Amino acid sequence: MAAESHGIDLLPVIALLGAAVVAAPLFKRIGLGSVLGYLAAGIAIGPFGLRLLQEPSSILHVAELGVVMFLFIIGLEMRPSRLWGLRREIFGLGIVQVALCALLLTGVGVLTGFPVAPSFVAGAGFVLTSTAIVMQLLEERREMAAPKGQRIVSILLVEDMAIVPLLALVAFLAPIVPGSVAASGAIDWLSIAIGLVTIAGLVLAGRYLLNPLFGLIAGVEAREVMTAAALMVVLGSAYVMQLGGLSMAMGAFLAGVLLSESTFRHQLEADVEPFRGILLGLFFLAVGMSLDLGVIARNWAMILFYVAAYMVVKAIVIYLVARLFRASNWEAIERAVFMAQGGEFAFVLYAAALGTGIISSEENAILTAIIIVSMMVTPLLIAALRLVERNIPLSTDGVERPENLSGNVLIIGFGRVGQIVSQVLLTRGHVISIIDTDVEMINTAREFDFKVYYGDGKRLDILHAAGAERASAIVVCVDKADDATKIVELIKAEFPLIPVLARASDRRHALDLITAGADFHIRETFESSLVLGQKALEALGADLPEVAEIIEKVRQRDEKRLELELVGGLYAGRPLFSGKLEPVEAVPPGGSA
CATH class of the missing domain: 1.20.1530.20 (Na+/H+ antiporter like fold)
Structure with missing residues (x-):
């Protein structure tokens, strides 16, 4: 035993x-x-x-x-x-x-x-x-x-x-x-x-x-x-x-x-x-x-x-x-x-x-x-x-509000997109004015010696104080889609000759921005998705001319769909692309692309 x-x-x-x-x-x-x-x-x-x-x-x-x-x-x-x-x-x-x-x-x-x-x-x-x-x-x-x-x-x-x-x-x-x-x-x-x-x-x-x-x-x-x-x-x-x-x-x-x-x-x-x-x-x-x-x-x-x-x-x-x-x-x-x-x-x-x-x-x-x-x-x-x-709202102690700003470019919203856009413009030597309503972001930017003013772009008095009427261009980079649309509508109503460039969150938002009068918009995922698809094709062995041709076709199809939706108001719930990347008659409501 x-x-x-x-x-x-x-x-x-x-x-x-x-x-x-x-x-x-x-x-x-x-x-x-x-x-x-x-x-x-x-x-x-x-x-x-x-x-x-x-x-x-x-x-x-x-x-x-x-x-x-x-x-x-x-x-x-x-x-x-x-x-x-x-x-x-x-x-x-x-x-x-x-x-x-x-x-x-x-x-x-x-x-x-x-x-x-x-x-x-x-x-x-x-x-x-x-x-x-x-x-x-x-x-x-x-x-x-x-x-x-x-x-x-x-x-x-x-x-x-x-x-x-x-x-x-x-x-x-x-x-x-x-x-x-x-x-x-x-x-x-x-x-x-x-x-x-x-x-x-x-x-x-x-x-x-x-x-x-x-x-x-x-x-x-x-x-x-x-x-x-x-x-x-x-x-x-x-x-x-x-x-x-x-x-x-x-x-x-x-x-x-x-x-x-x-x-x-x-x-x-x-x-x-x-x-x-x-x-x-x-x-x-x-x-x-x-x-x-x-x-x-x-x-x-x-x-x-x-x-x-x-x-x-x-x-x-x-x-x-x-x-x-x-x-x-x-x-x-x-x-x-x-x-x-x-x-x-x-x-x-x-x-x-x-x-x-x-x-x-x-x-x-x-x-x-x-x-x-x-x-x-x-x-x-x-x-x-x-x-x-x-x-409770964040304290705005020590946060400056805009007053007679004189930048030749006004950026509204200083999140991820606004920060990158500002770097591009500063590298070219432009003088920029930035407003945002995120107090924590403003304080963080100040710690890095970056001047951001507290201001709501949906208010006309704030836009005047931020120098919107003197700007050569206005870039709208706020996170909320509804806010961005309202800002574009207000700017184009008050300052119709100033170019307005806006960030769109998705396809539906892009249509709203076009209707509001934005001179240029870009969907935050569309271009990055095209680049990702391009690199995937290259990794799979496609020739560069062929890759460029495919990407251009996809871009043209997307533009045609936007035109169709603007003309006909098509918001049927069908896929954005068919299996062979051929044009379809409609797109899903609020598609994420």
Whole structure:
């Protein structure tokens, strides 16, 4: 009889994966975001829920690698030249925000009766925003590459780097705290020197060793070896920084920056991304499991008070600093809501303070609960912010309205089409005037030194202020078809001699623009579709003269159909083309071509 063998206990793994698979899509579907779903799922399966997992700390240590890999991928996107371009945000905006938040949050603790040292540790820990939560939210909203997203990333970098001097300050404060375990008040210059040497060594290794290493591995043409090498670089750099007494995440970020100019950058990102996603979700699950509901039950009033006090004070400081650095009112509000919570690096700071005796184990548990509750509240606040955003118009503070503009070309609408048209005209040396009603687009254009005025092209007074009667041509590039048609009708009624060129969204819109009097229109998908068809024919071996002849035939058939529809008003629901590309009598209503 074979000896009975005990297999691996798969229940915890299944519980983690099942909780993630159920909670994250559910919470994202109802508009609360995947982060809150992971946190709630962690509470449900943790020691204070179904008790499927009893030791969240062991999972948290592994899951922290998700944050490490996330910072590595962010580093890959942050080329040194790009970081230098963000120097104002990093060394100005970031440092001012961190310093003011630390000072005022320390004041909250002192004013409520706690000594200076524990108050500083508690407040400084709350300053360190959750990089994982904010980055995930920016990624979900596709705002990571936007200028306002880049400013948030810059502040997060400063906060992540701030963990190093904060840990040094904890060691410095420990001797002056009664009952602490520190024996001397001297600054540990040796630890500082080791940290600096570690950073220098990692920079040198990244600059001179990593590219040759990946070049050698790429020559082997073994995909799994490249993936293993990518993981080795991420984890190795994090481990080296940890040995030097610094943040693992900072090491991974630095490695990413050093590889950002590498020809292997995209391959590395593709290799690390799956591990990053899984481990980051696991990190949020572990944070949820770490929430000690017993501590909250015993100290719920204190925890709720400090969550509210810290988040309100921090949000106010962030808002004021953002306005000081000339952010728009709405961007300042968004940044304040996004970054009002504490973060995962606070756990490291509190553990160090516990080890030196600055705070007790009970205080550490309470502070940890405050951080976790604030992290859980953030997605709810952002969801509420989105509801408010949908119901109020964007502020036009700082947005200029047109007044006696003198460009020889007026562009109405500065979306994708308007931006490209403006580049063509500027390259030829024309002076252009641009109006749009999208406040966010106007503010973004201003950040790139592009002047766009706030104005509705459907209003005659705005057209006069924008210099429409003096323009040599007017280009209508607005997104909404009805708006574009009304603008063309108004312009041709008031300024009939000025050429009007318009973007059409589809075939029906093209007919409306022709009827409205547009001198020229172009359907946004028609020309690109012709080019795509042309390239397809070339790829299939057709001769260039034959391809040109076919494309011209298709274009002529399309023009004839437009003429037929204009004359006869034909909107029958038949196909645009027959199988042999022969003319047909009618086209579908509002065809997309």
